[in-house]
Amino acid sequence: MTIVTSLTLISHSLGAFLPIDSVFSTQGIMVMLLAAYALAMWMFLTSAPKVHTVMVSDLEVARQFYEGLLQLNVADIPLHYYYNYEQTLGTAGVDPLYMSATSSATTTTNFRGSEGLWYQLKKNTQLHIISGASYGTKNRQRHVCFDHDCLEEILMRVQSRRLKYKIRRNKPLNFLVKDIEERVIEMAEVKN
Structure with a gap:
C-alpha cells in the first residue's frame, strides 16, 4: 500500500x-x-576538424614541400567547407603586401573551400593551402599564415625532418626553410 x-x-x-x-x-x-x-x-x-589556412606563392611548389619534404598526408575536405565557410573569413583585412602583385579582383573573390590543397596536420587539425601570397625578396617562395600555432606546428615538422631552416623572428614568427630543389621558402605569420 x-x-x-x-x-x-x-x-x-x-x-x-x-x-x-x-x-x-x-x-x-x-x-x-x-x-x-x-x-x-x-x-x-x-567533431569538425580545426582548419589552418596558409597562402602560398606557388601551389605546385607548396605541394612538393608539404607532401614531399614534410610528408603530410592528403586530407579530405571537411564537410563544413562545402557550405562556403571560408567565404565568411573574407580577405578585406589582408594587407596588400601579402597579396600577389599580379592578382586581380577575381583572386580575392573566388575563395571556395574546395580549392587549394588539404593536408592532415594533426589528428583533428587540417592545413588548407591556397594561392595568393606574393613572392618575397630575391623571388623567394612565400607562405603566409595568420595563426601562430599553425606555423609552430609546421616548424616542429621541419625540425623533426632535419631540414635546413633559420628563424628570423619569433614574434610574429618568421623563418626560412629550404626545399628539395634548394629554393628558400619564407614562412611568415601575419599579425591581425
Whole structure:
C-alpha cells in the first residue's frame, strides 16, 4: 500500500513539472525536434576538424614541400567547407603586401573551400593551402599564415625532418626553410 502511494506521489509530482499531454502536443514535439537539431549541430561542429589556412606563392611548389619534404598526408575536405565557410573569413583585412602583385579582383573573390590543397596536420587539425601570397625578396617562395600555432606546428615538422631552416623572428614568427630543389621558402605569420 505504501509503495503504491509513493508511486502515485512521484507520478503526480513529475506530472506537475512535465505534463504528458503537453509533451505530445504540437508545441511539445516542436520543442523536442529543436532540441534534437541543436544537439546534432553541436555534435557536428565539435567533431569538425580545426582548419589552418596558409597562402602560398606557388601551389605546385607548396605541394612538393608539404607532401614531399614534410610528408603530410592528403586530407579530405571537411564537410563544413562545402557550405562556403571560408567565404565568411573574407580577405578585406589582408594587407596588400601579402597579396600577389599580379592578382586581380577575381583572386580575392573566388575563395571556395574546395580549392587549394588539404593536408592532415594533426589528428583533428587540417592545413588548407591556397594561392595568393606574393613572392618575397630575391623571388623567394612565400607562405603566409595568420595563426601562430599553425606555423609552430609546421616548424616542429621541419625540425623533426632535419631540414635546413633559420628563424628570423619569433614574434610574429618568421623563418626560412629550404626545399628539395634548394629554393628558400619564407614562412611568415601575419599579425591581425
